[in-house]
Every structure is written in structure tokens, then in C-alpha cells.
Amino acid sequence: MPYLLKTEPDKYSFDDLLRDGETVWDGISNNQALLTLRNMKKGERLVIYHSNVGKAAVGTAKVVSVDASDSRNPIVRIKPVKRLLHERPLAEIRAAGVFQGSVMFRQFRLSVVPLTEDQYDWLTLG
Secondary structure, eight states: OOEEEEEOTTTSOHHHHHHHSOEEEOOOOOHHHHHHHHTOOTTOEEEEEEOSSSOEEEEEEEEEEEEOSSTTSOEEEEEEEEEEEEEEEHHHHHHOGGGTTOHHHHSTTOSEEEOOHHHHHHHHOO
16 A cells, blocks of 8 residues: 655755665654554655645655554654656645545544555656
């Protein structure tokens, strides 16, 4: 299953992930987002979304490993794959029929959002 991970680019951007080559995705406190992190599997595909500043899907990444032994602090390591050729701004995402009814807009503050295959393709193949 693919996922969308939101990050504030002035704190940790997709460029930071590209520079670092790999990172632990942490700082999550919402119980639903933590559950989603714990359920991730190695190799799953990710879309990195810049929130607050930019408000756009900007790149793709992949889950390297998941250690969910501490349910309050799962250790999910990710690595970058590539920058999107065409960033997908929030307004375009909101207007896309494929996102109608998405948890991304029902619970906008979630920082970890499961995506359907169609949503992932729409974000990454544009």
C-alpha cells in the first residue's frame, strides 16, 4: 500500500531527505498516524508532501525498514526515490476526482495518510 507523508519543509524537506539518503520518519503523535506507521512494510511506496510552506506533493520515497516494537514510537526508516517531474499542489489534489472522500481531506491534520493505487499514480505520473 502506498502512503503520503506530510512534512514541513522548513523543518525537514524532500531536499533534506535527498541529501541525507535515508532518515527515520518520527515526530508523530497522532494515534491514527502512529497506527499507520506501525503497519507499514519494507518496500512500500511513499509520496512526500510539503505542508504549510509550498503545500504540494514533491517527491517519492520508499520504506527501508519498520521496527514497531515500541507502539508509541515506531521506527520507520525511509529513503528517497526521486523528485516528482511535476509537483502536485494542494489545489490540484483537492480538485482531482480520485481524491474525493479521501481521509486526506476528512482528517486534514493527519501527517501519515494511506493512498489508493489510483491516488499514488495520479500524484506520481503527472
